[in-house]
Amino acid sequence: MADTSPAPAERAAPVIAVSGATKHYGTVRAVDGVDLEVAPGELFGLIGHNGAGKSTLFKMMLGLIPATAGDIRIDGSPVTGGGFRAVRRKIGYLPENVVLYDNLTGVETLEFFARLKGVAGSECAPALERVGLAHAARRRVREYSKGMRQRLGFAQSLLGKPRILFLDEPTTGLDPEAIREFYVILRGLKSDGVTMILTSHILAEIQERVDRLAIMASGKIQAIGTVQGLREQMDLPLWFRVRLAHEDFDHVRTVLGGLPVSAVEAREDHVAVECRRESKMLVMQALASLGDKVLDLHVHEPSLEDVFFGFSD
Numbered sequence: 485m486a487d488t489s490p491a492p493a494e495r496a497a498p499v500i501a502v503s504g505a506t507k508h509y510g511t512v513r514a515v516d517g518v519d520l521e522v523a524p525g526e527l528f529g530l531i532g533h534n535g536a537g538k539s540t541l542f543k544m545m546l547g548l549i550p551a552t553a554g555d556i557r558i559d560g561s562p563v564t565g566g567g568f569r570a571v572r573r574k575i576g577y578l579p580e581n582v583v584l585y586d587n588l589t590g591v592e593t594l595e596f597f598a599r600l601k602g603v604a605g606s607e608c609a610p611a612l613e614r615v616g617l618a619h620a621a622r623r624r625v626r627e628y629s630k631g632m633r634q635r636l637g638f639a640q641s642l643l644g645k646p647r648i649l650f651l652d653e654p655t656t657g658l659d660p661e662a663i664r665e666f667y668v669i670l671r672g673l674k675s676d677g678v679t680m681i682l683t684s685h686i687l688a689e690i691q692e693r694v695d696r697l698a699i700m701a702s703g704k705i706q707a708i709g710t711v712q713g714l715r716e717q718m719d720l721p722l723w724f725r726v727r728l729a730h731e732d733f734d735h736v737r738t739v740l741g742g743l744p745v746s747a748v749e750a751r752e753d754h755v756a757v758e759c760r761r762e763s764k765m766l767v768m769q770a771l772a773s774l775g776d777k778v779l780d781l782h783v784h785e786p787s788l789e790d791v792f793f794g795f796s797d
């Protein structure tokens with residue numbers, strides 16, 4: 485029978501397209517059959533335990549180490565082909581451990597990287613400014629704090645105005661304010677259409693900031709999607725935290741009677757009610773019927789951490 489369904493909406497070709505990527509070191513399957521696509525302008529997160537294979541996958545995507553098997557294309561170009569040289573100019577990379585020379589100043593460091601990349605030296609001062617290091621441009625890197633070194637590494641990745649950014653644990657060593665500033669820069673880059681992929685161990689930090697993410701464990705992608713999509717796939721329970729005007733626990737039990745809740749527990753200063761996502765509105769309405777007996781109500785959605793442990797354990 486002829487297919488009469490409408491043609492799928494036209495999607496832009498992925499900037500990063502990974503198919504069956506595999507890397508073995510002897511018996512270690514560092515990366516084991518990874519499929520992944522990142523769309524133009526997307527901010528994509530890659531999370532996983534130590535040794536999950538994230539850095540190895542990054543290096544393969546950058547053509548820095550050869551794959552044992554699989555196909556990796558950036559901007560349509562295979563990373564192993566001659567055409568990749570031109571694509572590489574569009575890429576910025578912040579490695580997990582960026583190598584810096586202690587005797588150089590911040591601006592000399594960027595000038596060094598600019599020469600390596602064939603980028604105009606005039607980009608260095610603005611790059612330092614952008615990452616909040618203008619004040620330390622003339623100080624030697626040996627005097628830099630961990631966070632300042634990380635910012636300098638990030639600044640070098642921005643040289644040449646890359647259209648694709650690979651950031652391996654970019655917020656390591658940054659304090660909370662610096663992390664916020666870092667993501668403000670990423671938002672700016674995103675609004676300019678830059679495609680970005682980053683790794684992080686700090687799940688709370690990336691859960692509100694990436695468009696989509698992949699959870700990696702033992703060299704494989706265990707799950708991929710939006711944070712909300714992954715929550716729904718896991719079908720993790722929600723918690724209501726109900727603070728009552730009086731210790732009227734039995735009343736709560738009564739209004740929830742017959743509803744599909746998996747737990748109702750009296751805690752120190754509140755009652756905790758657990759239910760599945762599909763029962764959320766029913767439970768909410770039942771609790772609302774308690775009127776002014778309820779002083780406060782919080783809904784606790786499962787965090788990315790809950791989702792992560794669900795997929796990676």
Ligand SMILES: Nc1ncnc2c1ncn2[C@@H]1O[C@H](COP(=O)(O)OP(=O)(O)OP(=O)(O)O)[C@@H](O)[C@H]1O
Binds near residue numbers: 512532533534536540
């Ligand atoms: N050059 C290498 N030779 C042998 N094994 C390697 C090599 N590089 C990585 N591995 C192994 O591959 C696996 C994946 O390592 P990888 O560094 O990619 O993990 P990761 O997810 O980036 O970890 P982390 O979060 O700790 O940085 C680990 O078991 C690691 O020991």
